[in-house]
Amino acid sequence: MEHAWDYSIVWKETLNLLRGVLSEQEFRLWFFEVDYYDGSEETLRIRVPSSFVRDQIKQRYQRLIEDKFYELLGRKLLLDFVVEKRSLAQERPVSSSSPQREIPKERPPHPQLRRDYTFENFVIGENNAFAANAALAIAKNPGTAYNPCLIYGGVGLGKTHLLQSIGNSVYGEFQNLKVVYVTAEEFTNEFIASIQNKETHKFKTKYRNVDVLLIDDIHFFMNKTETQEELFHTFNALYDANKQMVFTCDRPVSELKNISHRLRSRFERGLNVDLQPPSFETRYAILKKKIEQKPIHIPDEVITFIAEHVTTNVRDLEAALTKLIAYAELVHRDITIDIAKSQLKDMFTTTKQTNITIDLIQKVVADYFGITQSDLRNKKRTRTVVFPRQIAMYIARELTEYSTTEIGEYFGGRDHTTVMYAIQKIESKMRTDPTLDTIIAQLIREVQEGTK
Ligand code: ADP
Numbered sequence: 001m002e003h004a005w006d007y008s009i010v011w012k013e014t015l016n017l018l019r020g021v022l023s024e025q026e027f028r029l030w031f032f033e034v035d036y037y038d039g040s041e042e043t044l045r046i047r048v049p050s051s052f053v054r055d056q057i058k059q060r061y062q063r064l065i066e067d068k069f070y071e072l073l074g075r076k077l078l079l080d081f082v083v084e085k086r087s088l089a090q091e092r093p094v095s096s097s098s099p100q101r102e103i104p105k106e107r108p109p110h111p112q113l114r115r116d117y118t119f120e121n122f123v124i125g126e127n128n129a130f131a132a133n134a135a136l137a138i139a140k141n142p143g144t145a146y147n148p149c150l151i152y153g154g155v156g157l158g159k160t161h162l163l164q165s166i167g168n169s170v171y172g173e174f175q176n177l178k179v180v181y182v183t184a185e186e187f188t189n190e191f192i193a194s195i196q197n198k199e200t201h202k203f204k205t206k207y208r209n210v211d212v213l214l215i216d217d218i219h220f221f222m223n224k225t226e227t228q229e230e231l232f233h234t235f236n237a238l239y240d241a242n243k244q245m246v247f248t249c250d251r252p253v254s255e256l257k258n259i260s261h262r263l264r265s266r267f268e269r270g271l272n273v274d275l276q277p278p279s280f281e282t283r284y285a286i287l288k289k290k291i292e293q294k295p296i297h298i299p300d301e302v303i304t305f306i307a308e309h310v311t312t313n314v315r316d317l318e319a320a321l322t323k324l325i326a327y328a329e330l331v332h333r334d335i336t337i338d339i340a341k342s343q344l345k346d347m348f349t350t351t352k353q354t355n356i357t358i359d360l361i362q363k364v365v366a367d368y369f370g371i372t373q374s375d376l377r378n379k380k381r382t383r384t385v386v387f388p389r390q391i392a393m394y395i396a397r398e399l400t401e402y403s404t405t406e407i408g409e410y411f412g413g414r415d416h417t418t419v420m421y422a423i424q425k426i427e428s429k430m431r432t433d434p435t436l437d438t439i440i441a442q443l444i445r446e447v448q449e450g451t452k
């Protein structure tokens with residue numbers, strides 16, 4: 001006869017331990033939808049809602065959990081998983097009068113949201129898992145899970161896509177909730193117009209009566225004192241009423257300038273999560289996903305080729321794909337690896353040389369600007385060092401394989417978002433200032449020559 005091993009108490013105790021060592025948010029994120037499933041002599045099985053959650057728990061907590069089992073039982077017990085959604089019965093006891101879940105009616109498309117910016121179309125990888133799961137949790141329980149939430153990261157990494165996915169999901173699932181999406185720029189313009197038209201009252205009423213407020217690119221609020229003031233009051237009104245707010249920003253809040261202290265502290269409240277550039281595997285998965293939706297065949301070696309070479313962000317990845325498809329359609333030819341190579345070569349950054357070090361780059365840049373290498377590595381923020389430092393970071397990104405996180409470490413332990421910001425800054429300056437282009441080209445030549 002089989003022995004029934006019931007470890008439900010063990011599991012309960014383990015959860016208590018986890019609750020103690022993890023932050024409230026982390027605990028909710030990974031264990032909110034996990035239940036005890038069953039046991040055998042050697043294993044305790046838990047039910048998790050997705051393979052993704054399973055892998056995350058395995059990676060992050062399995063050791064900790066199994067150690068706790070050992071402590072509680074005095075013997076080895078392994079953690080095992082069953083991937084299964086919590087059944088409806090478990091989720092909400094079925095009341096006899098309404099045995100079936102109400103089928104939501106179709107709502108007309110939301111006027112401010114792109115229909116293709118959904119969770120289904122968003123590929124989750126290590127670079128964005130935390131943000132994506134927080135977004136999913138918010139979409140399931142708006143106003144209760146993480147409020148407010150701020151998603152930050154460099155250009156083209158999926159901030160808008162994620163933000164709008166929350167909007168689309170809530171809009172579809174909660175028919176009675178009012179969802180508003182605006183960019184910070186639109187919010188600002190609308191506010192200014194309302195002052196000019198003496199309709200600020202209307203503006204206030206509109207934004208203080210939403211259930212889910214999504215504001216994209218809040219770095220735009222830098223220097224906009226009056227709009228900040230208005231947003232501060234909107235924030236408080238919504239926060240007090242437990243309404244959900246989600247913001248995106250191109251850098252961590254700590255790096256925003258000219259934002260009032262009290263508004264900054266509001267943004268920092270709740271959950272701040274970042275998006276990082278995707279790894280090769282994620283880039284590959286994203287390309288696959290995008291191609292799936294198109295009536296075209298692209299050989300695997302071409303997908304691999306693009307994923308290997310376009311490393312910056314998802315927007316560039318999409319641009320490469322679009323260019324290739326457009327070309328193939330125009331010349332009525334199948335896409336081959338040779339076509340991909342010739343069509344995309346100008347989209348790839350300078351071929352990376354392995355013998356270039358950041359140390360060398362710093363030397364060349366410091367020399368050129370008449371400063372010392374340690375100026376580039378310390379925390380000083382004076383103009384004379386900030387600009388050269390940004391240039392050195394840009395060149396490091398161009399000429400080496402280092403990630404932005406690693407580059408940050410070489411520059412006095414700066415955050416990877418600071419590095420991304422520096423790179424964007426230089427890129428946008430190069431667009432408007434052709435002399436900068438020449439300077440950088442020259443510096444790059446010097447660095448390359450320095451390795452010979
Ligand atoms: P950001 O707002 O951070 O600049 P976007 O959200 O506009 O970036 O994303 C740029 C493009 O890349 C969009 O077309 C978006 O759909 C796509 N994208 C970004 N991240 C992902 C992802 N993880 N999976 C699928 N598509 C993505």
Ligand code: MG
Pocket residue numbers: 159160161216217
């Ligand atoms: Mg965006």
